[in-house]
Amino acid sequence: MSDTTQSAAPEDDTAKSIYDELPDAPPKKKLKLSWTGKLGVAIVAFWIIMVAIGPLISPFHEADIIGDDSYLPLWSTTEGEGLHVLGTDYLERDIFSRILWGARTTVGISFLATILAYLMGVTAGIAAAVKKGWTDMILSRINDAILSLPTIMLGLLIVVALGTSIPILIGTAAIIYASSVYRIARAYGQEIMVMDYVESAQARGETIWWIIFREVLPNAAMPLATDFGLRLVFIVLFISSLSFLGLGIQPPAADWGSMVRQNLEAMQTATGYGILAPVWPALAIASFTIAINLIVDDISAKSGGDLAKKMI
Amino acid sequence: MQRMVIQRILIGLVTLWVVSVLVFVMTSLLPGDVAQIVLGQSATPESLAAYRAERGLDQPLIFQYFGWLGNMLTGDLGTSKAGGASISSLISGRLGNTMYLAAVVAIISVPLSVGLGLLAAMYPGTWIDKSLTFGTLALISVPEFFIATFMVLIFAVNLGWLPAIARVAEEDTFWEMARGIAMPLLVLVIVVAAQMIRMTRAGILNVMNAPYIEMAILKGVRRNRIILRHAFFNTIGPIVNVIALNLAYLVSGVVIVETIFAYPGLAKLMIDGVQTRDLPLVQATAMIFCGTYVILIILADVAAILANPRLRNPK
Amino acid sequence: MAELFEIDNLQIAFRKEDGTPVQIVKGVSFNVKAGQVVALSTISMATMAYCRPGLHFPGGEVRLHGKDVLAMEPQDQRAIRGNKVAYLAQSAAATFNPAITIGEQVTEAAVLHGTLSQEEANIRAVELYRALELPDPDRLGHRYPHQVSGGQLQRLMAAMALVSKPDLLVLDEPTTALDVTTQIEVLKAFKKVIQEEGSAAIYVTHDLAVVAQVADHIVVLYSGEVQEQGPVEQIINNPKHPYTKRLMAAVKPTPTAGMGDTADQKHDRDVPNIEVKDMTAGYGGIVNGKPAITVLRDINVKIKNSHVVGVIGESGCGKSTLARVMAGLLPAAKGEVFLDGKKLEADLKHRSQEELQKIQFVYQMADTALNPRQLIGDILGRPLEFYRGIKGKERREEVAKLLRLVELPVEFESRFPSELSGGQKQRVNMARALAANPEIMLCDEVTSALDSIVSSNVIKLLKKLRDQTGVSFVFISHDLSTVGSFADEIVVLYAGRVVEQGPVDEVLAPPYHPYTRLLISSVPELRVGWLEDTMQKREMAAGIARGVEITDTGCPFYNRCPIAIDGTCDKEIAPTREPTPEHYISCHRTMEEINEIEQNPQQILHGFEKAAPDGDKAAKPV
Numbered sequence A: 001m002s003d004t005t006q007s008a009a010p011e012d013d014t015a016k017s018i019y020d021e022l023p024d025a026p027p028k029k030k031l032k033l034s035w036t037g038k039l040g041v042a043i044v045a046f047w048i049i050m051v052a053i054g055p056l057i058s059p060f061h062e063a064d065i066i067g068d069d070s071y072l073p074l075w076s077t078t079e080g081e082g083l084h085v086l087g088t089d090y091l092e093r094d095i096f097s098r099i100l101w102g103a104r105t106t107v108g109i110s111f112l113a114t115i116l117a118y119l120m121g122v123t124a125g126i127a128a129a130v131k132k133g134w135t136d137m138i139l140s141r142i143n144d145a146i147l148s149l150p151t152i153m154l155g156l157l158i159v160v161a162l163g164t165s166i167p168i169l170i171g172t173a174a175i176i177y178a179s180s181v182y183r184i185a186r187a188y189g190q191e192i193m194v195m196d197y198v199e200s201a202q203a204r205g206e207t208i209w210w211i212i213f214r215e216v217l218p219n220a221a222m223p224l225a226t227d228f229g230l231r232l233v234f235i236v237l238f239i240s241s242l243s244f245l246g247l248g249i250q251p252p253a254a255d256w257g258s259m260v261r262q263n264l265e266a267m268q269t270a271t272g273y274g275i276l277a278p279v280w281p282a283l284a285i286a287s288f289t290i291a292i293n294l295i296v297d298d299i300s301a302k303s304g305g306d307l308a309k310k311m312i
Numbered sequence B: 001m002q003r004m005v006i007q008r009i010l011i012g013l014v015t016l017w018v019v020s021v022l023v024f025v026m027t028s029l030l031p032g033d034v035a036q037i038v039l040g041q042s043a044t045p046e047s048l049a050a051y052r053a054e055r056g057l058d059q060p061l062i063f064q065y066f067g068w069l070g071n072m073l074t075g076d077l078g079t080s081k082a083g084g085a086s087i088s089s090l091i092s093g094r095l096g097n098t099m100y101l102a103a104v105v106a107i108i109s110v111p112l113s114v115g116l117g118l119l120a121a122m123y124p125g126t127w128i129d130k131s132l133t134f135g136t137l138a139l140i141s142v143p144e145f146f147i148a149t150f151m152v153l154i155f156a157v158n159l160g161w162l163p164a165i166a167r168v169a170e171e172d173t174f175w176e177m178a179r180g181i182a183m184p185l186l187v188l189v190i191v192v193a194a195q196m197i198r199m200t201r202a203g204i205l206n207v208m209n210a211p212y213i214e215m216a217i218l219k220g221v222r223r224n225r226i227i228l229r230h231a232f233f234n235t236i237g238p239i240v241n242v243i244a245l246n247l248a249y250l251v252s253g254v255v256i257v258e259t260i261f262a263y264p265g266l267a268k269l270m271i272d273g274v275q276t277r278d279l280p281l282v283q284a285t286a287m288i289f290c291g292t293y294v295i296l297i298i299l300a301d302v303a304a305i306l307a308n309p310r311l312r313n314p315k
Numbered sequence C: 001m002a003e004l005f006e007i008d009n010l011q012i013a014f015r016k017e018d019g020t021p022v023q024i025v026k027g028v029s030f031n032v033k034a035g036q037v038v039a040l041s042t043i044s045m046a047t048m049a050y051c052r053p054g055l056h057f058p059g060g061e062v063r064l065h066g067k068d069v070l071a072m073e074p075q076d077q078r079a080i081r082g083n084k085v086a087y088l089a090q091s092a093a094a095t096f097n098p099a100i101t102i103g104e105q106v107t108e109a110a111v112l113h114g115t116l117s118q119e120e121a122n123i124r125a126v127e128l129y130r131a132l133e134l135p136d137p138d139r140l141g142h143r144y145p146h147q148v149s150g151g152q153l154q155r156l157m158a159a160m161a162l163v164s165k166p167d168l169l170v171l172d173e174p175t176t177a178l179d180v181t182t183q184i185e186v187l188k189a190f191k192k193v194i195q196e197e198g199s200a201a202i203y204v205t206h207d208l209a210v211v212a213q214v215a216d217h218i219v220v221l222y223s224g225e226v227q228e229q230g231p232v233e234q235i236i237n238n239p240k241h242p243y244t245k246r247l248m249a250a251v252k253p254t255p256t257a258g259m260g261d262t263a264d265q266k267h268d269r270d271v272p273n274i275e276v277k278d279m280t281a282g283y284g285g286i287v288n289g290k291p292a293i294t295v296l297r298d299i300n301v302k303i304k305n306s307h308v309v310g311v312i313g314e315s316g317c318g319k320s321t322l323a324r325v326m327a328g329l330l331p332a333a334k335g336e337v338f339l340d341g342k343k344l345e346a347d348l349k350h351r352s353q354e355e356l357q358k359i360q361f362v363y364q365m366a367d368t369a370l371n372p373r374q375l376i377g378d379i380l381g382r383p384l385e386f387y388r389g390i391k392g393k394e395r396r397e398e399v400a401k402l403l404r405l406v407e408l409p410v411e412f413e414s415r416f417p418s419e420l421s422g423g424q425k426q427r428v429n430m431a432r433a434l435a436a437n438p439e440i441m442l443c444d445e446v447t448s449a450l451d452s453i454v455s456s457n458v459i460k461l462l463k464k465l466r467d468q469t470g471v472s473f474v475f476i477s478h479d480l481s482t483v484g485s486f487a488d489e490i491v492v493l494y495a496g497r498v499v500e501q502g503p504v505d506e507v508l509a510p511p512y513h514p515y516t517r518l519l520i521s522s523v524p525e526l527r528v529g530w531l532e533d534t535m536q537k538r539e540m541a542a543g544i545a546r547g548v549e550i551t552d553t554g555c556p557f558y559n560r561c562p563i564a565i566d567g568t569c570d571k572e573i574a575p576t577r578e579p580t581p582e583h584y585i586s587c588h589r590t591m592e593e594i595n596e597i598e599q600n601p602q603q604i605l606h607g608f609e610k611a612a613p614d615g616d617k618a619a620k621p622v
Helices: A009-021 A035-057 A097-129 A135-147 A151-162 A166-193 A196-204 A208-244 A256-260 A271-277 A279-297 B002-029 B034-039 B045-055 B059-075 B089-121 B126-139 B146-159 B174-180 B183-206 B211-216 B221-234 B234-254 B257-260 B266-275 B279-305 C074-080 C103-112 C118-131 C151-164 C179-197 C208-214 C232-235 C243-252 C319-327 C353-358 C376-388 C392-403 C409-414 C422-435 C452-469 C480-486 C512-520 C530-536 C537-545 C591-599
Strands: A076-078 A082-084 C005-015 C021-032 C036-039 C057-063 C086-088 C167-170 C200-202 C218-222 C227-233 C274-287 C290-304 C306-314 C333-337 C343-344 C359-362 C440-444 C472-477 C488-495 C495-501 C574-581 C583-586
Touching: A082 C376, A097 A135, A097 A166, A097 A208, A097 A256, A097 A279, A097 B266, A135 A166, A135 B002, A135 B279, A135 C495, A151 A166, A151 A208, A151 B257, A151 B266, A151 B279, A166 A208, A196 C376, A208 A279, A208 B146, A256 A279, A256 B146, A279 B126, A279 B146, B002 B059, B002 C208, B034 C530, B059 B279, B059 C333, B089 B183, B089 B221, B089 B234, B089 B266, B089 B279, B126 B183, B146 B183, B146 B257, B174 B183, B183 B221, B183 B234, B211 B221, B221 B234, B234 B266, B234 B279, B257 B266, B266 B279, C021 C057, C021 C218, C021 C227, C057 C512, C086 C151, C103 C118, C103 C151, C103 C472, C151 C179, C179 C208, C179 C512, C179 C530, C208 C232, C208 C530, C218 C232, C218 C243, C227 C232, C227 C243, C232 C274, C243 C392, C243 C452, C274 C319, C274 C480, C274 C591, C290 C319, C290 C333, C290 C488, C290 C495, C306 C319, C306 C480, C319 C359, C319 C440, C319 C472, C353 C359, C359 C422, C359 C591, C376 C392, C376 C422, C376 C472, C392 C409, C392 C422, C422 C440, C422 C452, C452 C480, C472 C480, C488 C512
Parallel strands: C036 C200, C036 C218, C086 C167, C167 C200, C306 C472, C306 C488, C359 C440, C440 C472
Antiparallel strands: A076 A082, C005 C021, C005 C057, C218 C227, C274 C290, C274 C333, C333 C343, C488 C495, C495 C583, C574 C583
16 A cells, blocks of 8 residues: 555554544433332323223213212222222212223324324424425425414414314314424424535435435434323323313313313312312323423433533 | 615515405305305396496406406405495404504514523523423424313313403403403413414524534623524514514414404404405405505514625625 | 653543443553643543543553542543643534623633632733733623624634643644645644743644644554654654554645546546536525625636546635535525536436436435434435345345445444444445436535544545546545545636636646645644744735625625735625636636736735734734
8 A cells, every 4th residue: 555644653553553443422322210200101101001901890881870979088988889999970870980991082192193293293393304395385384373372372273164173183283283293394394404414315316205205204203202291291281171171171071181171160169179170181191291291301402401510 | 785685575565466366266166155144045047137237247357356366456355245334444443453463462572482482492401491392392292272262261160360262452441351361362472472482492493403503602702692692683584574473473363362352453353254245345355454464474584684694795 | 850740650441331341542651841742642531630421540650740640539520621631622613502692601710719809810811812812802802602603613612721821731633624725824823822921732633734833742643552752853753653653645636737647538428417507505585696695706616527636725715615515415695507418407306316426426414314213225226126126135235236336344234324433434435326326416524524544545445436436526625735635627616616626636736726736835844843934924914813704795805815906906896717727717807917926926915004804913024
């Protein structure tokens, strides 16, 4: 090998140094959660299991009317029926059982809606980022328009126009939240599109599908996964709010949002701990959404915090 | 810079136009025949047809749309199909109530949340930060109807300090007015502030990674000056954006709170309109909501452009 | 009596995931009197009693005026920072807060520590701007960082550090990111103010040639330990430790004719491999063959088969744009590109797959050029599959061959890019281009992001590839010595125009274009006193104080040229002269005039009267 500039460095020494170079970044860290994150995972896992088996293990059916008394306090027993862990509601149904059944509707529907919102939002968002030009312009303006309508109002309009079946509820939530997913997916997509490796793939002559599925999406996956959690929280709250307004899931099916609404009067009419009837389903919602937020908070970079601690 | 501002405004106008199409199409999808609803079951086919012709309801949708758009642009919001009253008069009182509540909430919550957000960012990892982070996280995780109910339980039912139902009347004194809106005010401040505190903190901590912050530390700059002078000025863009989004929410998104406290605001009016199939009313309120949103977002973008010295002082 | 500053058995460590500490600095000791010291490591931060998040000090002492700063209370440490000890970072562009005026940032430390009032600090800042030869010193403070150039920001950072008259300055690679002509200007300013202010300094760098200019005393650190220390002359003239010798070897030689080795003739063909004719390119909408922002103007370049053409110029001169036009990444506004004599479409979307395969682009930053979510095996395997239909087991074998070709272990195929070092990634980056079996590789600053030893290894690899594969190279760099040691031909770009081009030995020998002359003189030599000697020279005194101006009329180098002819050079496009076959120089001066000036360097110069860019406070002739 011809070499005029490096004669001082012995050949074997140089060769060795190539292999000895330290990597720029340590090997990918395994996701390490703090105790709050672990708590979040445990709670979310619990509710997902309840979606699957809740109705099987619940002591009563969601529509069972005990026929004894409404607004029984927690841990009361009724004759011939058994223990009511969280008491009974305004129609004399077992609240604990209804919460277990409600997991399937509230959590299940929200999950489906979030997944649908993601399919729509990510497809459109990445397409806008990759295609640019008119595609981007048109998609973005339609998206702005949907975003500018208040979510509950938009949901209300669609539900009133098309009726309150579960598929329509899922579709409505998905369309409304797809617009915010679109914004985020497009932003990440644009960020990745200016990377040299994408340009390199374009220069190689790769098709748009290769660029989307092999270059852009894998790199957007992690941040989008974090956002998925937040979006799920918003959709749970959205569907609960629609139910609270009486436009969500229709009785007698149990869902946490309408359970709160239906039992609100307990606060004025019930006695003793019976007034907690609307609190239990509300706590169920809160436990699920807080748990997801705890996980998301834990995963998202604690950026800046470390440097900020050095301030005096 | 002027070009950027003009561009933003043009994009906003295009968005408003798309919104108008969307609103019109969606409201015309609402089930039920207006003529039937207004004239009742006993109406003859002739009277129904006459009603439709009078209102232009027999024309193709596209003509109806342009007629409606033209009227909107000239400030004619039409008459309520249900009551026959002019929509402008229906809306104006409600709009006043909504704006009043939104303004009071904004005046209290914006400085409060920016302040608390800065405080949390200034002492990361301390108990102040931890309690603020967890508190706001819990608050954004629970449905607002839960917060509202909880507040009623405490302040109206248990303590009996405040009325559970909101009250606004012309003749009220200042204190009566303050007491009248105290409950919805409290709930909205909590809901909105939780969001803004979190975003302010996150925005500041995001900037804290920048090398110029490390340089400030190495120059021996004090903590409060690093946050307030070095970090905050670079975070104004995102913070203003979050404030704008929350203000838009205060105008248009407070259905739940208005329902629970029976506050006579615009959102409640729109719901009533949807339930009575009062299309002109729904269309007008929807356009007001979207217009507010678009204007606030444009203002936020312009503020961000003005706050950026790169755009303000070209080379 | 304690020294001004002492480091005693200092250790720095970080904790790995599993909690085991890893030592980066393993017990380092040295002292600083009033003078200058050079260390070669992350040690700089320790002197501020500050370390980046994740690092900590397990042991040792850092004493300023005899007091251990590591043991101080945080408040007392803060009182020292920016006051007694000041820090200059590598990248001024990132270190200045974009939202605050320069004046406030420069004076901040002095005012906050109470050493000066705001008015006094402002006066002192203006004095420093003047001493650092910054333009328009009276109004500079009201501007924002984005309104001044990179070299000016670097000098402003010196003003920021010096404003409170610190006892000790810590300079962390402050010129590494700069162009040579800017570097020399910044070095000169640093050296002058450090001498005038009389403060001690620690100058951290891996570039021994720079060290030789500014230091009195050198400390060589390697793998966390002091390998060698002594007065600058002793280390430079008589290095003992093998690592010091390696550093010496990695110093770039002064570009001279005959420094490189040229390709043999075995791959030669008649038709140029790639040719660019009358090309104009830039950004923004194109009207009448003229883009909104013109970056390159009337470019003619030929690359012969299996040759290496070096493209050289300062940042912003259009080097990368030239390569992007050839690759079709940026369609030219005017002119043509030919591949093997056949005209290429301007936009790569319209080029055939075969044409795409023949021209491969190698990006500067391997970090962004390799998809972080793909394994090295897939990154290299995809072009094999895409262009050549190689699949399955055969693909694995080809990937292994490629890895061996770029001297990487075969096991790397199952690693992600983040598990490789910067130099290793750059090798993968080149292997990916080679996987396409190209005829020509466009290498855009491929060694600039690497440190000197790693980059000289990469150049060695490129030479091997050229000899083995017969690939042509367009090698873009701002570093004339690297280009000189590798290229067969050199194209010198200035403000979007070719000012000189030809065989390497012709370009690096007289007659020079005045800009080439400036570039050659600006490469630091490993010699004490080089800076002072060079500053005496005519081309320096005229050329450095001013920046690049892209002009529509006349010679773009007019405002920096020491031998410009007023009334001609600023009005007319320079004629292209051909002193020897295939060696072109665009200059109004005849070759005889240039040669004569070369013989007689003290001739009257152009432009001292109007030296400073903003018209006032001209740099005085030496």
